[in-house]
Amino acid sequence: MKKKFPLTPILFLLPSVFFLGVFIYIPLVQNFYNSFFDFNVFSNSKEFVGLAQIKTLFQDDVIMISIMNNFKYAIISVIFQIFFALILASILEDKLFRKVAPALRVIYFIPVMISISVIALLFSFIYNPQMGLLNSFLELVGLEAWARPWLGDSTSAIYSVIAMSQWQSIGLITMLFIVAIQKIPNELYEAADMDGAGRIRKFFSVTLPQVKETMFVNLLITVTGSILVFNEPFILTNGGPGNSSMTLAVHMYQTGFSRDNMGYASTIATLIFLLSAIFALIQIKVSKTGKED
Amino acid sequence: MKKRLVCLLAVLLLTGILAACGSDSSNDAESSGDEVVIDFFHRWPNEPRKSFYDQKIEEFEEANPNVTINVDSVLNDSYKEKVRVLVSNDDLPDIFSSWSDTFAENLVSSGRIKALNDLIESDPEWSGKIIESQYEGFTFDDTTYGIPFTVDGKAFFYNKAIFEEVGVDVPETYDEFIEVLDELQAAGYETPLVEGLTNAWAISHYMGTIFHRVVDSETLAQDYNPETAAFTDEGYVRGLEIFQELTTYMGDVSTAIDHEAARNMFSAGEVPILYMQFAEILMVEDAGDVDFGFFNFPEVTDGNGSPDSLTGAPEGWMLSENAPEEAEEFLKFLTSEETAAEFTEVDGQLNAIEGGVTEENANPTSYEAYQIVLDSPETAPWFDNAVDITIADIFMRGGQDLATGQTTPEQIIEEVQSQIAK
Numbered sequence: 001m002k003k004k005f006p007l008t009p010i011l012f013l014l015p016s017v018f019f020l021g022v023f024i025y026i027p028l029v030q031n032f033y034n035s036f037f038d039f040n041v042f043s044n045s046k047e048f049v050g051l052a053q054i055k056t057l058f059q060d061d062v063i064m065i066s067i068m069n070n071f072k073y074a075i076i077s078v079i080f081q082i083f084f085a086l087i088l089a090s091i092l093e094d095k096l097f098r099k100v101a102p103a104l105r106v107i108y109f110i111p112v113m114i115s116i117s118v119i120a121l122l123f124s125f126i127y128n129p130q131m132g133l134l135n136s137f138l139e140l141v142g143l144e145a146w147a148r149p150w151l152g153d154s155t156s157a158i159y160s161v162i163a164m165s166q167w168q169s170i171g172l173i174t175m176l177f178i179v180a181i182q183k184i185p186n187e188l189y190e191a192a193d194m195d196g197a198g199r200i201r202k203f204f205s206v207t208l209p210q211v212k213e214t215m216f217v218n219l220l221i222t223v224t225g226s227i228l229v230f231n232e233p234f235i236l237t238n239g240g241p242g243n244s245s246m247t248l249a250v251h252m253y254q255t256g257f258s259r260d261n262m263g264y265a266s267t268i269a270t271l272i273f274l275l276s277a278i279f280a281l282i283q284i285k286v287s288k289t290g291k292e293d
Numbered sequence: 294m295k296k297r298l299v300c301l302l303a304v305l306l307l308t309g310i311l312a313a314c315g316s317d318s319s320n321d322a323e324s325s326g327d328e329v330v331i332d333f334f335h336r337w338p339n340e341p342r343k344s345f346y347d348q349k350i351e352e353f354e355e356a357n358p359n360v361t362i363n364v365d366s367v368l369n370d371s372y373k374e375k376v377r378v379l380v381s382n383d384d385l386p387d388i389f390s391s392w393s394d395t396f397a398e399n400l401v402s403s404g405r406i407k408a409l410n411d412l413i414e415s416d417p418e419w420s421g422k423i424i425e426s427q428y429e430g431f432t433f434d435d436t437t438y439g440i441p442f443t444v445d446g447k448a449f450f451y452n453k454a455i456f457e458e459v460g461v462d463v464p465e466t467y468d469e470f471i472e473v474l475d476e477l478q479a480a481g482y483e484t485p486l487v488e489g490l491t492n493a494w495a496i497s498h499y500m501g502t503i504f505h506r507v508v509d510s511e512t513l514a515q516d517y518n519p520e521t522a523a524f525t526d527e528g529y530v531r532g533l534e535i536f537q538e539l540t541t542y543m544g545d546v547s548t549a550i551d552h553e554a555a556r557n558m559f560s561a562g563e564v565p566i567l568y569m570q571f572a573e574i575l576m577v578e579d580a581g582d583v584d585f586g587f588f589n590f591p592e593v594t595d596g597n598g599s600p601d602s603l604t605g606a607p608e609g610w611m612l613s614e615n616a617p618e619e620a621e622e623f624l625k626f627l628t629s630e631e632t633a634a635e636f637t638e639v640d641g642q643l644n645a646i647e648g649g650v651t652e653e654n655a656n657p658t659s660y661e662a663y664q665i666v667l668d669s670p671e672t673a674p675w676f677d678n679a680v681d682i683t684i685a686d687i688f689m690r691g692g693q694d695l696a697t698g699q700t701t702p703e704q705i706i707e708e709v710q711s712q713i714a715k
Contacts, residue, residue, distance in 0.1 A: 041381035056715070129546045130554075152491070152549025154697045240491060241548045242694035257374045259683045260399070 040260035074226035089177035120235035154244035180214035332386035336372035387616035393430020446605035448587040484544035489552035496692035501676025507596035533702030540696040575641025603669035
């Protein structure tokens with residue numbers, strides 16, 4: 001047996017490496033390089049400013065607001081999209097729901113397929129202070145004291161945006177969990193039945209350990225997604241009122257395109273990259289994924 | 294054999310990708326033979342102006358069969374962002390709309406905008422019709438880069454019926470204005486004044502006008518220039534306090550709606566007063582049946598600024614440096630007397646073309662507004678176009694925070710000054 005140079009797999013990898021290089025890695029390096037310069041989209045030349053942009057980053061109050069908002073996004077998303085979605089998925093896969101489960105699956109998944117712009121428009125009607133569904137509903141059930149201009153109130157704006165995201169994304173995560181639950185061998189449940197385990201016991205002792213891997217993937221999707229979130233706050237509130245619903249990505253966009261400061265926007269982009277990379281690394285380390293099986 | 298096939302496939306895939314990347318640039322060769330394609334970009338995807346320009350495009354294409362016009366349009370704030378992206382590379386459309394002052398100056402600084410002095414001089418029959426004073430916002434270092442078309446002014450529109458019913462008169466001073474608002478509130482109009490504060494520009498319009506009332510023009514000129522800006526005058530704090538006081542009459546609703554929603558409330562007769570542009574006259578008339586008049590932002594008696602300047606600046610058209618000759622013709626066509634007259638009839642916005650707005654083709658309200666624009670002793674530019682955008686942004690976001698009670702005028706000025714210090 002002579003060892004041959006494995007040319008075939010490399011050739012198969014080439015196109016994807018090429019795409020990743022052109023669209024991910026080169027821009028990433030370029031962005032890092034740009035963050036040392038001061039320039040805007042109109043200017044033809046860049047001025048080297050060294051670490052000045054990073055200094056600005058530490059003096060920028062909006063960055064702190066944005067990071068807090070991104071964290072709120074991540075925490076609430078994890079609670080809703082990991083825990084509730086898992087519970088939802090195991091309920092849908094329960095024998096009791098066999099008949100209606102396919103229909104319910106479709107219903108939960110539909111929001112995932114609607115464009116985010118359409119959803120944002122829809123929710124801006126729901127949140128509308130004058131004729132919005134939400135305030136009208138609260139009035140109807142006698143809770144008009146809770147009614148408020150949801151997106152125009154700086155304490156509720158970010159939570160209103162987060163709530164919309166949960167509504168939209170829970171279907172996707174539920175679907176991923178359903179697939180994972182369906183792959184659990186039936187023998188495990190039968191054995192649990194024989195040991196006299198009830199529904200809740202089976203959920204904790206069979207379902208939960210078996211979907212651990214999927215849970216990790218979902219956690220990664222949700223947390224990095226929360227750090228990158230742009231569309232929802234951008235369309236619903238544009239970061240306002242004031243900076244109360246600003247996220248890092250919206251701040252980056254506005255710095256670059258509304259305030260004409262591309263260099264600083266690149267610095268914010270680098271920060272976003274570092275944050276999401278750190279979170280991904282922590283999660284990979286903690287969950288020790290891929291080590292089992 | 295198999296391996297060779299794989300090699301071939303991989304190479305094919307890669308060349309395919311590379312070819313796809315390259316092919317985009319070959320589209321740029323626009324004028325092949327006699328066929329000319331003009332890229333036209335404006336900021337009115339809404340009616341009635343969208344149809345108006347679609348029709349003008351059709352007319353121009355009919356008269357010039359060799360010309361095809363590609364049109365694209367997006368709304369206000371998005372337009373500002375998109376144009377900024379387009380001007381940063383060579384994809385700038387041949388002819389596009391632009392605001393005057395700093396917005397235009399920024400575009401010009403990219404070096405991709407065509408100077409129009411030769412065009413203006415070469416055809417006096419056309420250019421002579423354009424009201425001379427409106428060129429100012431498009432002229433930098435004696436070179437003109439844009440042709441002004443629409444003119445505008447900002448004033449408080451008031452519902453005459455409500456004013457009569459409550460028994461209040463048009464206020465002459467800011468203190469009287471507050472009295473009027475109080476009286477309207479007492480008469481049951483919970484929010485006598487509304488504004489769509491989610492639109493940053495709506496806030497900047499307020500602030501621009503207020504600053505012109507309370508800060509003397511020399512200081513303003515100095516602060517509007519990015520090189521000398523200081524914003525240390527006490528008038529700015531006073532100005533922001535005025536804005537803050539006015540937001541207390543706007544109710545909770547204003548921070549959650551946009552200007553269009555506010556206008557609809559006014560048109561429906563729900564709200565007695567709204568700060569609007571003359572450009573909106575026809576929209577108000579179309580949307581409802583209210584009898585309205587207007588008054589300029591009243592004089593602030595203890596302010597150092599101009600008591601009666603009118604806020605409003607022209608908007609116009611620009612050409613990209615590489616625009617074909619046909620685009621110049623199209624520009625002349627868009628700003629001709631005939632187009633302007635028709636524009637007044639269809640759209641209602643006033644324009645800078647002599648003979649474009651007459652007593653015959655404009656409705657009486659618009660004509661009254663036109664006279665106000667022509668007679669105004671001093672005009673103030675739109676604030677967000679007049680100052681450096683990072684400064685304007687602090688004021689506009691600060692305005693939202695003032696309305697929701699999250700900040701104070703002093704804090705905003707402090708933030709502005711620390712931004713300048715950078």
